[in-house]
Amino acid sequence: MTDGDLDAADPRTLPGFFDALADGELLGGVCADCGQVLLPPRPACYGCGSRAVDVEPRSREGQVFSYTEVHTPPPAFEADAPYTVAVVELADGGRLLGRVAADYADVAIGASVELTVHEPTAAEREVALDYETDWPVHIFEPR
Amino acid sequence: MPKPVIASVGASALGRTDLPGRDLFSVALAEAFDELPDPADLVEAVYVGNQSESYEHQIMYGTLLAEWAGLRHVPAERVEGCAAAGALALRHAVKDVRNGEHEAVLACGVEKMTAAGTSGATDALSAAFDRAIEQRSGITAPSQYALLAKRYLHETNATEHDLAEIAVKNHANAARNPRAQFPKEIDVATVLESDPIAPPLKLYDCAPVGDGAAAILVTTAELADDLDRPQVRVAGSGASANNIAVAERDMTDIAGARIAAETAYEEAGIDATDVDFAEVHDAFTVCEALLAEAAGFAPAGTGYQSYQSPAERADGWTDVQLSPSGGLKARGHPIGATGLLQALEAYEQLTGAAGDRAVEGAETALLLNEGGVADAVTVGHVLTTAEAP
Ligand SMILES: [Zn+2]
Numbered sequence: 453m454t455d456g457d458l459d460a461a462d463p464r465t466l467p468g469f470f471d472a473l474a475d476g477e478l479l480g481g482v483c484a485d486c487g488q489v490l491l492p493p494r495p496a497c498y499g500c501g502s503r504a505v506d507v508e509p510r511s512r513e514g515q516v517f518s519y520t521e522v523h524t525p526p527p528a529f530e531a532d533a534p535y536t537v538a539v540v541e542l543a544d545g546g547r548l549l550g551r552v553a554a555d556y557a558d559v560a561i562g563a564s565v566e567l568t569v570h571e572p573t574a575a576e577r578e579v580a581l582d583y584e585t586d587w588p589v590h591i592f593e594p595r
Numbered sequence: 596m597p598k599p600v601i602a603s604v605g606a607s608a609l610g611r612t613d614l615p616g617r618d619l620f621s622v623a624l625a626e627a628f629d630e631l632p633d634p635a636d637l638v639e640a641v642y643v644g645n646q647s648e649s650y651e652h653q654i655m656y657g658t659l660l661a662e663w664a665g666l667r668h669v670p671a672e673r674v675e676g677c678a679a680a681g682a683l684a685l686r687h688a689v690k691d692v693r694n695g696e697h698e699a700v701l702a703c704g705v706e707k708m709t710a711a712g713t714s715g716a717t718d719a720l721s722a723a724f725d726r727a728i729e730q731r732s733g734i735t736a737p738s739q740y741a742l743l744a745k746r747y748l749h750e751t752n753a754t755e756h757d758l759a760e761i762a763v764k765n766h767a768n769a770a771r772n773p774r775a776q777f778p779k780e781i782d783v784a785t786v787l788e789s790d791p792i793a794p795p796l797k798l799y800d801c802a803p804v805g806d807g808a809a810a811i812l813v814t815t816a817e818l819a820d821d822l823d824r825p826q827v828r829v830a831g832s833g834a835s836a837n838n839i840a841v842a843e844r845d846m847t848d849i850a851g852a853r854i855a856a857e858t859a860y861e862e863a864g865i866d867a868t869d870v871d872f873a874e875v876h877d878a879f880t881v882c883e884a885l886l887a888e889a890a891g892f893a894p895a896g897t898g899y900q901s902y903q904s905p906a907e908r909a910d911g912w913t914d915v916q917l918s919p920s921g922g923l924k925a926r927g928h929p930i931g932a933t934g935l936l937q938a939l940e941a942y943e944q945l946t947g948a949a950g951d952r953a954v955e956g957a958e959t960a961l962l963l964n965e966g967g968v969a970d971a972v973t974v975g976h977v978l979t980t981a982e983a984p
Contacts, residue, residue, distance in 0.1 A: 458800060466727050492727065498838060518846060520741035520793045522733060526721045527714045529733035537734055539842045547842040550732050552918055554795065561749055
């Protein structure tokens with residue numbers, strides 16, 4: 453165990469990950485022992501248990517692996533519904549869930565998308581925890 | 596090692612009730628102890644499955660329910676694992692008895708879901724998902740399972756019609772279960788024409804919101820004999836946690852459920868073909884298909900045939916019957932109590948108390964209870980009246 457010096461600048465923590473994402477950089481963890489991609493990065497690999505996790509910039513392009521449309525949103529997202537959500541397989545490995553900026557009818561499994569980020573809206577800030585207030589929100593745009 | 600058995604069971608009414616959580620528990624406890632000495636004369640420890648404090652603004656459910664049972668100065672704690680909390684409580688009780696620490700442990704579960712309305716329940720359940728990525732994307736329980744369903748329909752020959760048939764089958768079972776929240780038959784058209792919730796899932800693909808409590812008394816076999824109680828042996832118990840984010844898992848091979856079931860089979864000295872019926876975690880219709888495969892009942896890609904008779908199903912299926920209680924879908928799904936309601940059904944089936952929904956000749960059951968999305972955590976139990984191998 454060698455992670456005693458983890459701090460909020462480290463991309464294996466959420467503040468570190470979201471700071472980079474705010475600058476447009478999607479960081480992923482890659483296990484040095486088994487190659488497992490970890491999104492977001494974290495101190496240990498769930499594939500093999502190794503703590504040798506490298507952090508590197510990842511492609512923001514990917515393909516829809518599965519998707520749906522939310523008709524019964526949590527209270528914080530009521531104004532947005534219905535909206536499309538997908539699991540996206542990224543071009544150089546790993547999968548990430550996120551909103552898709554397209555109607556459900558215009559999405560398909562295998563469709564190409566690209567991850568973009570925006571600053572949280574006033575509504576998103578309102579439901580954010582104190583430490584999340586400035587974290588960017590990611591959304592997949594069709595390509 | 597002492598052999599843990601279930602010696603008694605009880606439950607409250609399920610659905611929309613006018614009782615708060617602790618009172619639902621009192622009803623369940625009264626049924627479980629109807630033919631027993633008072634809890635204070637028997638129970639040595641209490642575990643309470645409970646999903647969320649956001650319904651009643653109440654934590655400390657271990658302390659509260661122990662007190663309401665007339666117990667004080669016993670170890671008591673709330674167990675949390677979203678919808679798997681009930682089976683986790685059962686597992687703790689089973690382990691305490693098996694390792695000789697206690698002779699009688701109360702495993703109970705309670706949820707007062709209707710206290711917060713539908714949007715309150717939606718919000719409380721979304722807390723089960725990864726906060727940083729999933730919750731901030733506006734995901735919900737139905738939409739998480741819709742992602743699994745969309746993928747399952749893409750990879751297999753299953754159709755939305757098949758998923759509807761699973762709901763129809765579970766409602767038909769519930770119609771013969773006096774404990775069920777929805778004891779009524781429905782048809783396929785009702786499911787297919789119900790409101791879209793998260794395509795391909797519609798309202799009738801989803802288990803309902805509802806209140807409920809269940810109480811299960813786990814004892815040594817010797818104590819159950821002394822108490823002159825019908826007993827069902829807990830022959831195996833397995834549990835497995837997987838990634839919290841559904842995106843990082845295999846979305847159609849539910850590995851955590853497979854491991855939980857296999858661990859329970861191995862402890863019991865059986866395999867999937869020995870299971871006569873199973874209560875699985877059909878929070879959404881697609882779950883029954885996925886769990887039939889994970890439990891080893893069905894070859895990959897054929898679990899959706901769970902509603903068919905054994906003769907109609909694909910080669911390689913066992914002749915298991917799924918969710919004779921009506922499942923989460925129609926029996927009801929008061930989150931923290933659900934895993935214990937599964938055990939209650941198995942107890943009634945295996946002690947000849949299941950009335951006209953009895954699975955003929957059944958002596959061994961598998962229970963699979965999940966929390967979070969699919970196998971974020973899974974607990975499996977094998978219950979049996981067969982002699983130990
Ligand atoms: Zn690894």
